[in-house]
Every structure is written in C-alpha cells, then in structure tokens.
Amino acid sequence: MLEFIVFFVFAAIAVIFALAVILHRNPVVGALSLVASFFALAVMYVLLEAPFLAVLQIIVYAGAIMVLFLFVIMLLNLQHAREENTRPIQQFLGYTGSAAFGLGLVYYIAKYAALQLPNGPFNADARAVGVELFQAYIFPFEMVSILLLAAIVGALLLSGRLPSKVRAADGEGAR
C-alpha cells in the first residue's frame, strides 16, 4: 500500500517536471526541472529494489551531466532566447508525429515489457552489475567506450586546440 502511494507521488513529480522541461521558456528552469525529474526516477529504482542503480542515476545524471548542461546554458547566456515563429504545418507534423511515437511506445512497452516479469530474484547490487557488465556485456561496453573516445577526439579536433605541427601537416598553417 505504502509502495503504491510512493510510486504515484513520485511518478506524478517525474511527469510534471518532465513536462516543465519541454514547456518552460527559460532553459535554466528546464535543466533544473530535468534534475528534479531524475531524482523522482531514482526513487523508482529504489522501489524496484535496485538502490545501486538509483544512486548511479543521481551520481551520473544529476551530479555530473546536468551540471555540465547548466554550465553550457549559462556560458552561452541562453536565458532570454527568443524562438522563431514556426509554420502551422511544422506544428501539426510535430504534434502528430510525437503523439504517434508516444502511443506506439506505450503500446509496445505494455505489450512486451510489463507483462514479462523476470524469473528468479532480482539482483542489482554493485557486484552483480559489475559481473554482468564485464562478462555478458563486455562487447557493447567496450564499443560504447570507443564511441565516447571518438566523440572526445572529434570535439578536440573541432575546437581547434591542436599543436601547431599537426595543423601545419593538415595544410591549415600555423596561426
């Protein structure tokens, strides 16, 4: 009974703040709403008896990634960004497209995920997650790390912070 109350309260919080993210005009408020939504999601993980995942959710998303988001928003000073007027056809396509996607998502989640409970006790402590990650999912894990490395190298290249020798070899010439 208590679990149901907690679930619905925090589900409502998560949804309300998620709506605030897309509806509020001020990007800083949007980013902070997303943080609040992440906290509500962390409570969901606790209810699923996975406190380790809940804590990881807060450390990674609320503690690190959203701080960087806020940093960029403030650095670019986006607080009074004015939006360009959109054409009616764009609005129509946007609303119908996302509505169709949302309905499809709900349908398939309800059909495939929610009705198939995992058999056996659910184990998500640090040890279990680590063992799974480095045994069963080692290939995707390494793939993601290579992808991230490529993104870092790409960002470094685009920001132009290369030693002058490399630039000269690129034909760009040293500034």
Add this chain to the structure above:
Amino acid sequence: MNPWMLYLVWPLIKFLIAFVIVQVIVAAMNWIERRVLGLIQARLGPNRVGPWGLLQIVADPIKFLLKEDIVPSSAEKIAYFLGPMLPLVPAFIVFCLIPFGPPPTFAVTHTNVGLLLILALTSTGVYGIILGGWASNNKYSLMGGLRSAAQMVSYEVPFGLSIVGVLMLCGSLDLVHIINYQAHHVWNVFPQLIAAFIFFVSMNAENNRTPFDLPEAESELVAGYHTEYSAMKFAFFMLAEYSAMLVNCCLMVSLFLGGWTLAIGGYGLTTATLKSMGFMGGLLGTVIFVVKVMTFMMIYIWFRATFPRFRFDQLMDLGWKWMIPLALINIFVTGIVVLAAPEMIINGSVVPVGETILAVAGAATVALTLFLIMKPRAHAPKVIHASRVSEA
C-alpha cells in the same frame, strides 16, 4: 521492537542529536578557524566577545538574523531564494548515512550502498552555487558560479577514483564494513597513501577551500557566487560549506583512518571491543571519531593559511593532468596487488602481504616525488632572505 519505533522514531531521534551536534561544530568552526588563522598569521583574531572571543559563536548568528535581507531588483526571484537552500538539503541528509560510532546505536541508518549515496548527495551540492551565481544577475556572481561548476565537475572525477582503491581492498560499499576491515588489517591510509593524498586534495577543491577558492576569489570576483547575498541567505551558504567540509572529513576518516576504531590487525579498540564495553564503549568510539574528524578540520584551516591561490589553468592542469592519471595508476597497481597477493592466513592470523607491498610502493613514490621537488636546481637563483632585501 515495534517497526515504527525501529524505522521511524529512533532514526529521527538519532538524526536530531547528530544534527544538533553537527550544527554546534559548524558554528564553532567559524570561531576556531578565525582564531587559528590569527595564530598562524601572528595576529589575534576575534577576542572581544566573551572569554577568548568564544561568544562570537553566538554573536555571528544574531548578526546574520538581524541584518537587512537585500534582494537585487533584477534577480531571478525563485532561483535566488533556492540558491542558498539547495546545498543545505544534501549536506544535512548525508549525516544520516555516516556511522559516527559502532552501529546500530551510534549510526542513524545503515545501507549497503552508503558510500555511493553519500557521493551522490554531495555531488548535488554544486547546484546551489551555480543557481545562486546565475540568479543574482551579476557578472561576478555568474563567473563564480561557472568556475565552481567547472571545478567541481573536474575534481569529482579524482575524488571518486581515489575511493576505488579502498573499495578494491575492502570489497564493500558499506562504510561500517570498510571501518571494520581497517580495524582488522591496517588503516587504509598506509596501503592507499597516494589515494588518500588525492582524496584530500580533491575534497579541498570540492569545498572551494583556499588553494582552490577560485569561485570566490576576492581579488578577481568581489566575493564570487555569493556577492549579492546578505544576512541569513549568506549564512546558509557558509553553513552548507562548513557542513560539506565536515562530511568530507568524516569520509576521509572512515575510508582511510579507521573511523571510530583505534586498532591494527585486530588488536586494540576494535568494534567488538568497544561493543563489549556497552554504551560507554560506543561513546568512546564516537569521541575517537570526532577527534580524528576535528584533526582534519584543523588541517583544512592550516591549508587555508599556508597556500596561495591557484590560477584557473593551473587548477585544471592539476585536476586533469596529475590527479586523474595518478588515481588511475593507483587503481591499476592496487588491482594487480589484490589479485596477485591474496590474503594469507598463517596460524589463524591474517598476514597483510598485499597491504605491505602497496604501503612500500606508496611510500617509495612519495619519497621519490619529494626528492625530485627538493633537489636543488643547477642554476637556482641565490635566495635572499626577506630581511636582507632592504639592506641590499
């Protein structure tokens, strides 16, 4: 026992006791810091209110409460009010998770992901600073907030990585387990010397304390993120900062210095010994814990009085080019030793082979570094003592 008593009433009472003690320590720290800074800088510090200026602890809050609370007219109102409140929440919740003495009596709660939960909560403390800096609508405040965000995200990485070595040795995320492990082996500061050093430096940086206080560098940014804050809101920022310092010192003591125990290899005041003494034993453990924590608070002040402020690029260099690689090497070496030298039990007593190897390696690294720093340079400029400059 009634589950309501066990899970709601007792934890609440224990939390309130811990809360009051922590607040008294935080308030007292303000006076202690100013007196010790005075001592180090050859001046007096606050000595007018009460004996040795002790009533300054009471005078300061009264002053904060009575001062006019100014809100800049162009501030973002809600964010401006939220700014000082947000960092207080995690700073207070965290004290539920720290075992001050042998559990269950002297710890509020006990979870098996306690350490990670503490990290998660402390990592959200930065929002108050960013929000306060942004909402003030002042360019110095915004600069302070931005610097704080960059610095805290950067130093969270070595902060987290330095703990990994300890986790590998102890094999648990539970602070109580980590403390008991240290009592039955050796304080983690010996096998994890480098990690303890990295942890201490990064926790200074996380708290924006002096060698790393760029978010509030008064010579560049007036007062940084709290330039526009006055009265109680300013006090909340200070309260959050000192609470966070206290939390970090508690973590340092629990992770590296054996927490409430005073034992090596299972001899001395272990948890079992303290528990056999009953309530007084638990109290003794708590006193040991508090003494260790206050020692580190003193080192914080000592740091503040000793080191000049970093430049921002130096700060980032230290974090990304030195601390993180060093922490990664530490994890690598610890992993190899833990795998290669498992626990040996001879005649029923544990022989810490791995720990000894790690301690020797760590000490050798520190000695080598000190040697390289201290080595006189070939063309070192002739040092003139300050008192001789005027004569020359």
